[in-house]
Amino acid sequence: MSSNPTTAYNQGKSEGNNAASAAEALGIGPSTTIYDDIEYFSGPSSCYVAVQQFINGWAAGLSNAGFNSGVYVNHGPLQPATGDAQYLCNSTGGAWIADPDGNSSTVEVSNLTSNCWGFEQRLKQYEANIWQTNGGYQLNIDVDSAYGPIDR
DSSP states (O other): OOSSHHHHHHHHHHHHHHHHHHHHHTTOOTTOEEEEEEOOOOOOHHHHHHHHHHHHHHHHHHHHTTOEEEEEEESGGGSOTTOOTTTTTTSSSEEEEEOOSSOOOSSOOTTOOTTSSOGGGEEEEEEEEEEEEETTEEEEEEEEEEESOOOO
16 A cells, blocks of 8 residues: 555545455445454554555545455554554444454453454454364464454
8 A cells, every 4th residue: 555645545545445345246335344454563653544544545446436445553662653553443333353362352452452353343362373173174273262243
């Protein structure tokens, strides 16, 4: 994505539109929550502004098509160098946060204050790289808990 906030917003909106079209092509209907994965990154505060604008565009693109938006993010980027833990706060209808602290509580998430995505808007990946056998196959999985928007 661009480091220019306006361009990043437009890119996010285009990606939100594309995600909505892809979901519809798969038979996934409106009102479904679609998450965008923002992987861990670090950089100057301008990077966080661009990511914030991309996600705002993503949410707008999905909303225009009748879908709900969510963001998957590592708990690290919730605390940018500026010290502002709220930079992505409430930009989407839900947050799926990777915080492998072993605690399944969606209330207790590192670097996330209680007013940032209400507790009914949180999903949490609380264990990572767990080996589990399912159907005779050994899989490396992550373990999550949800008190937020998911669709089945």
